[in-house]
Amino acid sequence: MRGIVWFRRDLRLADHPALSAACEECDEIIPLFVFDDPLLRGQTFGPACVGFMLGCLQELASSLAERGIVLQWRRGEPAATVVQAAREWKADVVYWNRDYEPAVIERDGQVQLALAEQGVRARTFKDHVVFEAEEIRGATGEPLQRYSAYRARWWAKWQEVRPVPLPAPPPRLAVKAGVASAAPPLPLPADLGYDQSTLWIQPGERSARARLSWFVKGPIHTYVDGRNLPAIDGTAKLSPHFRFGTLSPRTAISQALGSLSKGARVSRADVLTWIDELVWREFFQQVLSAFPRVADGPFRQVAVPPAREPGSERDRFYRAWCEGRTGYPIVDAGMRQLNRTGWMHNRVRMIVASFLIKDLRIDWQSGERYFMQHLLDADLAANNGNWQWCAGTGTDAMRGYRIFNPALQSKKFDPDGQYIRLYVPELAPVSSKWIHEPHLMPVSEQERFGCRIGREYPAPLVDHRRAREEYLNLGKQQVRP
DNA sequence: TGAAATGTTGGGGCG
């Protein structure tokens, strides 16, 4: 039997349900990747994302080559391209792992129909999550909207099922490359219309595993405190790998739990807290599956102040936020880290999001969009869920008056300003005393450090105290009918 | 996975 394995957001060999099934059932396998032309043309994602993806594909292609299989690639509209490839290669069956974004569900449905018309079977698999939305339901069968309830059910299910990752296909596969025994080299970023960009996170399945092993041996056991300090390497930084599927959540969770039984200094609470973050990921995936409309708007309309009207001031504020020159060092450091590396520390993501929504009073969807364009780990469900959480519009109750104080957060989590100094070089010479609120520096100190407010470093766009009061007052007014 | 305002308690300085 001849099967196509359609690779999408699962660029790995280990614990790959679709690939494993194909290896079992077929004597001829053709792996295929389709560059989504409309998406690439729309410049929906930044050059860093495309570079990372190409890096992952390079490694995938060589891992497949070691097993005697050639990764085929096409460029076009994915649905039509896959259907056409199946016809060309006379495939009997197409394998792929499921996705849960509304638009992708729709598209995959069409592919399935078109294949059926040609007499080609389609087999799809659960991969992207440990448990799909339908597997975690409340007593009434309804989706759970509270994270705490969802987590309880999720862990119960984990204990019940105890998922075990699948092994990678062995090096000596009993399959033939068959009709597709050669392929042109993978494109370069320029071929896809993107600039080459520096990669700050190593792509590929091998790097993902190495990073996971490193994390699980050390930092995971101090995660509860370590995760809040952006200046240290205290988080797994695996999110880009989860996004492109160079690592499976089952593998990550199994290995994290496995670390509890070996080693001298292990911490159950820290390990579980880290896994909790992956459960959040599944929670948001489930919310998107159960309520697809969240992709385009708030889950619930809440009484929060209206966003600033589009206009000169808002545009100026928004641009300053994007470029990391708001005059709030921790916010600027975060945005510049994002712009430079395609990744931002999670504590800082919360700070910049709160700042955009509550201090600048700009609609959360603008922030959501910017993150999607610039984050290597951009995932519709997680990104949308977290922004809705910050904005107070999500499923999980979150009151509108939870407002971060940037200076306070900065002092708490970056006390020496190490993180700020790394990404905001003009503040590097400023002493720790002033680095969180440089605009409070006396002029003499500004001169001494060579960092004059309004010259080398911007004055604050808004006054946090006033912005906070304004936000709360406007919220109160709106509550009244 | 807030922050600020408000309340409570207890120690110490001081008249």
Next chain:
DNA sequence: ACGCCCCAACATTTC
């Protein structure tokens, strides 16, 4: 010795 005030430290409430 005593009451009074101040303030830090902590807890609770409110936005």
